[in-house]
Amino acid sequence: MPTEQEMLNDELDQILDELGISDASDDGNEALAMLNAELAGTEFDTGESAGVMTMLGIENDPEMQELVLGIIARRARRLVQQLADLARRHRHCVRCIGLVTQTVALFKAKQYPQAIAMGIRAVQCFRSCST
Secondary structure, X not given: OOOHXXXXXXXXXXXXXXXXXXXXXXXXXXXXXXXXXXXOOXXXXXXXXXXXXXXXXXXXXXXXHHHHHHHHHXXXXXXXXXXXXXXXXXXXXXXXXXXXXXXXXXXXXXXXHHHHHHHHHHHHHHHHOOO
């Protein structure tokens, strides 16, 4: 019989799998955060949807942009739903719930790539939160 933590880890792994992320370790995330800080404000900054479109080479194709944003928005919506469910079940993980709240705020602001990034941080938080 799996423990509650094992079941939680399995659920978190499933969330990351749905996003196509194989490893979201804290070490990698810290390094990525440092990289993102350096990229902020450059043409390589993926913090804005326009930057994502430029990186994909579709900045001049409104139809393709709409398609890509739709896909990202659906992924973000699913992530928000899953994290909200986790937050309700794991109320003792207050710090993680704060990250979920930030994820929801970014989603509501239609900042979908940022919402997904914050959601991944929330997943990592839940993984490390003791039961």
